[in-house]
Amino acid sequence: MNLLVYTLQANIYALIILSIIFVNFRKRADLTNASNRFFLIMLKVVMAILILDSIGISLYGLAGQPIHFLLILLTLIYYLLNPLPSLFWMAYVHYTIHRSEKRLKKLVAVALLPVYLNSILSIASIFTGWLFYFGADNVYQRGPLFVMVPICCYFYIFLSFVMILWNRNRIRQRDLLPLLFFALPPFLAGIIQALIYGLAITWPALTISLLTIYIFIQSRTMNTDHLTGLYNRREFDYYLEDWMNWHSKKKQLAGFMLDLDRFKEINDNFGHNAGDRALINMSEILRKSFRNTDFIARIGGDEFVVVLEVDDQKEIDGLLERLKENMDNFNKQTQERYKLSVSSGSGMFFPEREQNLSEFFGELDRLMYVEKAMKKNISV
Structure with missing residues (x-):
């Protein structure tokens, strides 16, 4: 032929x-x-x-x-x-x-x-x-x-x-x-x-x-959250499974657990569309605050996680400060009827402490809820 x-x-x-x-x-x-x-x-x-x-x-x-x-x-x-x-x-x-x-x-x-x-x-x-x-x-x-x-x-x-x-x-x-x-x-x-x-x-x-x-x-x-475009819980679990095989030996893993404050009030007072916009706005703030190489996921209704590699605690503090600045800027400029704020738990993972990654992020989750409880007490 x-x-x-x-x-x-x-x-x-x-x-x-x-x-x-x-x-x-x-x-x-x-x-x-x-x-x-x-x-x-x-x-x-x-x-x-x-x-x-x-x-x-x-x-x-x-x-x-x-x-x-x-x-x-x-x-x-x-x-x-x-x-x-x-x-x-x-x-x-x-x-x-x-x-x-x-x-x-x-x-x-x-x-x-x-x-x-x-x-x-x-x-x-x-x-x-x-x-x-x-x-x-x-x-x-x-x-x-x-x-x-x-x-x-x-x-x-x-x-x-x-x-x-x-x-x-x-x-x-x-x-x-x-x-x-x-x-x-x-x-x-x-x-x-x-x-x-x-x-x-x-x-x-x-x-x-x-x-x-x-x-x-x-x-x-x-493996992507359809609303925010961030990774979802499934990809977060895969990421933690893979991390030990391909992470940089020169840096240490760090994590942030973040939860939107008063998210239920936003839904109850302004409707679920406003709640969806709050989640989308929060995801954009996270993208601006962290680096392209950092892993950002929405793992629950109003709960987010960031996984990254850092040199020391100062780097974590700097990223937290940038997150706060970006959130303040959003609240000053937004036309929404609500203001965004988050409670967070953050820290560095030290394998020598014989703590696995699930326990590490469980501890960050606990710290996040401690901060959330403190905020509620202060507001009362």
Whole structure:
């Protein structure tokens, strides 16, 4: 069977898989999350590339000047889109690690050079045939500078791979392998495609990568609190189980148990919608107060936990002070009819005391309720 037929079949199978992922992801994903938006854009662009490639393959060899012009137009758009999935994969990885759109914009502004180069070469190829051209028989041919296209694409994949390895200590161990695996299918497909001229399987291979990341995102969603976007109790338990295997030997584990004060009064006086907003506002305050690398979870109705690695007690005191400042700022600026405050228990975990992590957080929980009881006595 002709290699183009194999390619067309692979494209159709890939499109079916991506269409199913796209429909399900768009229905269920939280698109306010930047990582999810980048993944959705990757899906759209790869689907568009597969459609363009499939239409082009179906038209190869057909006679006529209109077909010739149509093939050039389709191929031009195809080549213009080529680096975009890799670019948005780099954006996905960067945001997953650093959680900062401002920082990401600075990186993308510098990293867009390969996209510009690819665009210039693609448009110029209409007249020069640098990347592609069609003969009188309307059969696609690679141009002498075709190698620049995979170079532009693999630049972003390689940069993402380095970014993951460089920041591996900031990434959960169970998250590391799916992120690293993304580059493997298109990399192997690129080698096979270079060896067998006429076979184009890079984009179907990238479908395998996208399927892997989709499963990865779904598994993370199961461990996320749907209201606040923080981790849930299930992930907190997993985190404590994993911590001993991958934590930094140079730092010590610390924890914060936090409980919203007078949460029941907020619900009773202002309604459950106000209570939900209070939880969401509290989660945003926690995100601002702690670092991107710190683990933050909502483990009960109005109860939160933060797990982090620190050097000493001063670092804990500084984070508590920042939490207090951010909460004071919120209360000064908010239009809500309530003010937020928390009771907390915090401390450092010392394994030499033969205290396991469950007992440690149980002690922090006790300290938190002692503070809550003291506040009630003071208010009385």
